[in-house]
Amino acid sequence: MEMDWICGAHRWWAHRAGRRGFPAGNGRIMGASGIIGGLVDGSGWHNAAERLIFLAGVIVVPILLLPFFKGGVDTHATSNVAVLIAAGVLVGLGTRIANGCTSGHGVCGISRLSLRGIVATVFYILAGGLTIVLFRHILGVI
Amino acid sequence: MQRLFLSLLSGGLFGAGLFVSGMTDTTKVQGWLDVFGNWDPTLAFVMGGALVPMFVAWRLTKGRRPLVGGDFPAEPRPEMDHRLIAGSVLFGMGWGLAGLCPGPAVASLSYNGVAGFIFVGAMLFGMLVAPKAGRQLDWLAARV
Structure with a gap:
């Protein structure tokens, strides 16, 4: 239920990057795929410490709750x-090409009435639904 | 230091929310995506529960500045492109297949066994080759 915090977490990363002249982070919103993907492809190395410590929180808190x-x-x-x-x-592949996942396009995007976020969410839920139809109900693989 | 602390706090809350809400249960996620079959709508409440406070939060940013300085993000961009659509379709296919998306995949690393590491490893590979794949897609789109 706390998924919304991810959007908040990124407001200041975004402006920080922008102020330092990194176009990738300028006034943009990030979700889980953006945080991880930026570390993988190098586009987010300028604020790698913040990304890594965010991910550490995501991983460690469930361990403490278990x-x-x-x-x-x-x-x-x-x-x-x-x-x-x-x-x-x-x-x-998909989340990086579309520039967002469930948290970025879904939660952060829809909540600020972003048309891109809404369209992305409609397409990935439809694609997921059709994948379930094909692989579960027709092929029986999953 | 303040930023690092807020990063940890945000990540921790995000991880706790995903853990408690059932977003890391692939059966629930696939049930939620099974709109044409045996649909389980319960995750809509998780999404809704995240959307409502966030909607209010965005309203509150109007005319204010972030506590740690700088500006809030610019207004959403309106333009759609082939990347948004094609990427979302690819992501949806993967999400449907395994029932995991990036946030929950990372949050469940400690209790998802070998499957979790295989999925996240493959996801990192996908993210690594995505910039190149994206350029290929642009090349294709320019010729359609």
Whole structure:
């Protein structure tokens, strides 16, 4: 439910980058894919420390919360390695080409009534829905 | 220092929210995406629960400045392009296949086993080659 904080987190990264003359961060909004992707392709190395410490928070807090959930937490993730690799590559490629994912386009974009965010969200939910139809209901792979 | 602390706080809250809300449960995510089949609408409340306070937050930024200096982001850009559409379709396909998107994939690294590392590894590879793939897409789009 706290997904919204990610948008807030980036307001000052965005302006900070802009002030220093990095066009990539100038007045832009970032979500999870932007934070990670910028570290991977080098476009976000100028504020790598902030990105890394953000990601550390994302990873460490669930570890701290785990003991409070008796019986553990199951992600029900598939064990099909081919599906995991194909899905991972598609998610990495797609979110960086579209410049956003569920948090960036979905939460941050829609909440400020960005047409790009709304259109992106409609397309990725439709594509996800059709993928489920094909791979679950027709092919029975997932 | 203030920025680093706020980064940690924001990341921690984001991770806690994804963990508690069920966004890292691939069964729930795939159920939510199964709009043409056995649709599970519960994640709409997570999305809605994130959208409502954020909508209010954006309103509050009007006429104000961030606590740590600088400016809030510019107004949203209106233009659509082939990158937005094609990228979103690719992302949606991957999201549907595994039920994981970037935030939850990272948040669940500690309890998602080997599957989580395989997915995130593949995702990082996708992100690494995305700039090149994006340029190929531009090249194609210019010829359509």
